[in-house]
Amino acid sequence: MIDIAWVYEFASQWFEQIISLVTQGSKRVFVAYLVSALVIACAWLVWRRGLGIGVAIRHLFDPTLWWSKSSSADYQLLVVNQAVMLVLKPLILSKLALATVLFYGLNDLFIRPLWSSSSLGGLSASTIAVFFTLTLFVVDDASRYYLHRLMHRWPVLWAFHRVHHTAQTLTPFTVLRTHPIEGLLFGLRSAVVQGTLIAIFVFLFANKVSLITVLGANVFTAIFNGLGANLRHSHVSICYGSRLESWLISPAQHQLHHSVEQHHWDCNYGAFIALWDRMGNTLVKASSEQQLIYGVPNVGPQEHTLSHLYWQPFVSVWRSFRHRIQIKTRIETHESND
């Protein structure tokens, strides 16, 4: 028996999740960030490329990009993923549970130093807020880099992350072209990093910790998103120049990360800060003149179907596993024959 009330409740939550993608400041495709990206892209095309405003706008809204098979798959994945993530929600490690366990653990192991208390004569609440917000942004960004790097270097993880890289046309919504397994890993990363930092800060500074937010997002995340982070997934190659690109990842650098060319593979894993790529020898500077083809080799049209996007990673992992077993068996047979 299908419980109608449950179906209705689920459907309304699903709808809310989809809408929240463009109405919440903590989401990359929040409508204000999309508008700011549009303005920045227009300005770039007009001033740096010398295009007329009309031509620039037509270029930005080129229907062959927005309604390509690849982009259409992005939209389908975006919608279905919100339902899948709702179902998988219980599997996502609770930030609060982790933060609470760590907070009690820290209190078991250590006595909070008095210097850290802000109630009398210690650091001011605003100083702690800036320190916490900045630390969270930096550590979060570093962990994104590391996980992203693992996604490319571990074959099992690559099978799932490949879904994102099969995109052949990039629009801001490509950021949501993600396999749910990858979504779970992002949730785990976020819970571990944020839960740990919250526990440490509340342990050190008691109830004086706050997050500086703009539009409901970490202020630094909001600034980066407002400054055109959505153009990372676009065909507008905005680069920051060699010096700045040593510190911050430009949209053009991320586009290099999506390039099909082999010499561009495994570069620029960073989200906002370029330092991690420098440390990991994966930083590649971009050029505003770069002409790139996006995707991975041998992407057929079937790679943009929902069924393929969801199942192919599991098939790849299974084949790879089976292949390894077969090789192992052959080696063992060969050795025993010898």
Add this chain to the structure above:
Amino acid sequence: MNKTILSILVATSVILSAQTQASVYADFPITVKGYAGDKTHSESFAGQMARHTLHNSVKQLVSTGATFDQTSAYFSGKGEGRAIINPVSKSGFTVLQIKVDELSAGKNLAGKAYKGLITGMPGNLTGAELLQLMLEKAAETDNGFDPLTGYDYTQLISKFTMGAVFYNQAVDSYLDEKLAADTKPNNKAYKEGAAYTGKEHVWDEAFGYFGAPAHTLDLTANDVYLIAKQKPEGFAKADYNGDGNVSLVNEMAYAHAYYAAGFDKGGKTAYLHTIVQAFVDGRNLITAANGEALTDSERSELVAYAQVIKTQWQRLIAEAVFKYAGSVYGDLERLEIIIESNGDAVKAYRSYVKHWGELKGFALALEAGGVNLGDTGVKLNRLLGYSPVLLGNTQVVALVDGDFVQSPSISLSEYRVHMIKIQKLMLDAFGVEARSKDVTANLTELVGSLGDALAAEND
């Protein structure tokens, strides 16, 4: 004639139906068979309300430096003519009665105090003995405060009286063994000539000990809070019968009902209304039995209401333990910083001792509920100790020849961590929900401000 009879029958059934759905704990009809007195309703809890005024009065006496004889007159005495010291009329909040006898004569607190062992304080004392000792010690101090042991007797005596008398009597007696079929049965008067049956009065007594106004279900938690605080804006809410006075029998709020209102007005809990609703529902059930013995199924239903009350009441006390552990945590933090900077710690120490007294009083109260708390009780007592950790890192460890003896203990910082553990214990063992002064509140707040990770955004 037939029409007249029909009208009477309809009117009677409407009245009966209204009575069985009463939301105010008042005007319950007399159901006891053969009653010949002049009472018009059966509920009776004036004796419990008299004890509430005795408790309030003892609290005020201890805090104002009264002698042992003065406090004893209210704690263990039963003398006539005792003036109610608290609550008394205030500007904008007039109370009807000025003497304890006007509520009920010959009442005291000592006779109803818990006779079981209390392990949270030294000396192997019963609840009643511990209260007696604390009253004696309080009389030797300046306004109930002993800086040498860290005991604020005003708070210790008040909070533990609420537990050892009101909570214990209600949940460990009236809502427990006195609900048994053969104890105070419903087909007999509670006592010869009474206007109420055995079960009616058993239930009324438990209701009285909770300390809620009879019309609580018509009030908000905030209203009840204002009434207990005798705020002028609460007066009209309290004066249910509109006679221009607040009756201390059925229009005033005391003790645990006041604490329930305090937590509930935060919006996260509904202790006050849940408990009073269960009391009202239970009383309606007993009234509907119309003076007959309760059937097994009726008694099961009544026991289920009692269980709701017991569970909620215990959790309510655990909420208070949780809250004051948070207050002590904050006090200790302030105190440590003042000591570190060689500042004047007198005020901070006083606040610490006051909150500790409230914390300890409620913690001891949990022991008086007639329920074996198991390792929760052991942990709570070990974390809290027999006294607060004093400025020289000592703590009371024993009671020898009537004197509290101290010994070196842990540091204030380590004791502060104990408060975190006490809050966690209350959360794990009792599932507290109001969570006032939660030392982990910031965790929840920050997690909320960071949002979820459901979007599955890539990099």
